[in-house]
Amino acid sequence: MPGWPRMEPxxxxxxxxxxxxxxxxxxxxxxxxAEVVVRDDMVWRPAGVVFGVTLALTMLWRRVRPLVALGVGxxxxxxxxxxxxxxxxxxxxxxxxxxxxxxxxSLFRWGTGRQTAIGLAVVLLEWxxxxxxxxxxxxxxxxxxxxxxxxxxxxxxxRSQHIVHTQRFERIRFQEREMLARELHDTVAHHVSAIAxxxxxxxxxAGSRDLDGAARALEVIEGEASRTLTEMRxxxxxxxxxxxxxxxxxxxxxxxxxxxxxxxxxxxLRIDVERCGDLHDLRPSVEAxxxxxxxxxxxxxxxxxxxxxxxxxxxxxGTDTVRLSVSDDGERALSNSRVPGYGLVGMAERVTxxxxxxxxxxxxxxxxxxxxxxxxxxxxx
Numbered sequence: 001m002p003g004w005p006r007m008e009p010x011x012x013x014x015x016x017x018x019x020x021x022x023x024x025x026x027x028x029x030x031x032x033x034a035e036v037v038v039r040d041d042m043v044w045r046p047a048g049v050v051f052g053v054t055l056a057l058t059m060l061w062r063r064v065r066p067l068v069a070l071g072v073g074x075x076x077x078x079x080x081x082x083x084x085x086x087x088x089x090x091x092x093x094x095x096x097x098x099x100x101x102x103x104x105x106s107l108f109r110w111g112t113g114r115q116t117a118i119g120l121a122v123v124l125l126e127w128x129x130x131x132x133x134x135x136x137x138x139x140x141x142x143x144x145x146x147x148x149x150x151x152x153x154x155x156x157x158x159r160s161q162h163i164v165h166t167q168r169f170e171r172i173r174f175q176e177r178e179m180l181a182r183e184l185h186d187t188v189a190h191h192v193s194a195i196a197x198x199x200x201x202x203x204x205x206a207g208s209r210d211l212d213g214a215a216r217a218l219e220v221i222e223g224e225a226s227r228t229l230t231e232m233r234x235x236x237x238x239x240x241x242x243x244x245x246x247x248x249x250x251x252x253x254x255x256x257x258x259x260x261x262x263x264x265x266x267x268x269l270r271i272d273v274e275r276c277g278d279l280h281d282l283r284p285s286v287e288a289x290x291x292x293x294x295x296x297x298x299x300x301x302x303x304x305x306x307x308x309x310x311x312x313x314x315x316x317x318g319t320d321t322v323r324l325s326v327s328d329d330g331e332r333a334l335s336n337s338r339v340p341g342y343g344l345v346g347m348a349e350r351v352t353x354x355x356x357x358x359x360x361x362x363x364x365x366x367x368x369x370x371x372x373x374x375x376x377x378x379x380x381x
Contacts, residue, residue: 058103067111070119104148108154
């Protein structure tokens with residue numbers, strides 16, 4: 001509908017069922033059965049069991065069908081309130097009905113704008129029916145409305161926080177892609193400049209009838225052009241696989257990783273850089289990625305590693321891949337105590353774009369370890 005307020009799902013697919021849902025099912029069904037057995041003032045006991053079991057089942061679909069689940073829960077309460085009013089008996093007030101607040105939260109956490117608007121109308125209608133058929137007093141009626149609307153506000157808050165979190169991650173990923181594109185420009189400009197110089201030399205040598213010199217110039221041009229096309233194909237292909245004023249970054253490579261030992265070193269924290277294997281003829285984008293992962297990992301170790309005295313950086317060049325490991329000797333981190341920050345999110349994006357993988361987590365014995373594997377050559381599409 002044109003002009004309808006948008007509150008679309010935040011890009012995160014809701015889990016169909018998790019263990020918490022089964023706990024809720026057990027809690028709702030158990031409460032319904034227990035109050036039918038224990039409560040002396042319980043009316044319509046068979047209806048109470050049916051309502052409790054039905055409400056329990058809605059907990060299994062509260063994310064994927066939030067409006068339907070809320071409609072079933074609040075619709076059951078509404079029908080019971082109206083039936084009690086017209087029959088003239090005691091109000092039907094099962095304790096299991098308190099679990100409907102979970103459905104309100106789920107609707108505002110996972111539902112669309114249209115669904116939340118309809119659901120809010122259903123909630124307010126049931127509240128109005130409840131206070132009309134059995135008015136509890138102004139204070140209790142207002143308190144009941146607050147109890148119903150608080151889960152809605154909580155759902156909106158959690159949803160908004162997740163959207164902000166996701167957008168921040170996407171912004172980091174986009175910035176890494178933008179930086180990769182700028183490095184592509186610098187790499188191509190460097191090679192094209194070399195091609196232009198060699199072409200001028202070749203023309204001069206050809207004009208002076210130095211055919212051997214002209215042939216060597218053409219060989220250089222061919223090599224530079226081939227490397228340029230390979231790098232362009234790799235980077236542009238990587239950027240296509242994904243989804244302010246730009247800053248200028250100097251190109252960093254393997255030689256700069258060793259400089260991190262002095263540039264990033266700090267009193268009480270020693271940084272050792274070790275290189276082994278074949279690290280020659282790497283793509284500029286691979287060298288830049290290795291440098292940035294090493295730099296970010298060292299920075300994180302300085303900021304977050306507890307009682308660390310040493311950071312070890314190991315770069316190992318193999319036949320097909322290059323491996324980078326950065327580890328510290330700080331206190332062993334719990335699995336969820338040091339979540340990778342936004343810097344490592346950007347690094348993971350860059351490594352993934354180059355066809356590699358990046359893992360970060362607690363070390364086997366102590367500290368924190370970052371491990372990246374990047375192909376030496378362009379990954380075949």
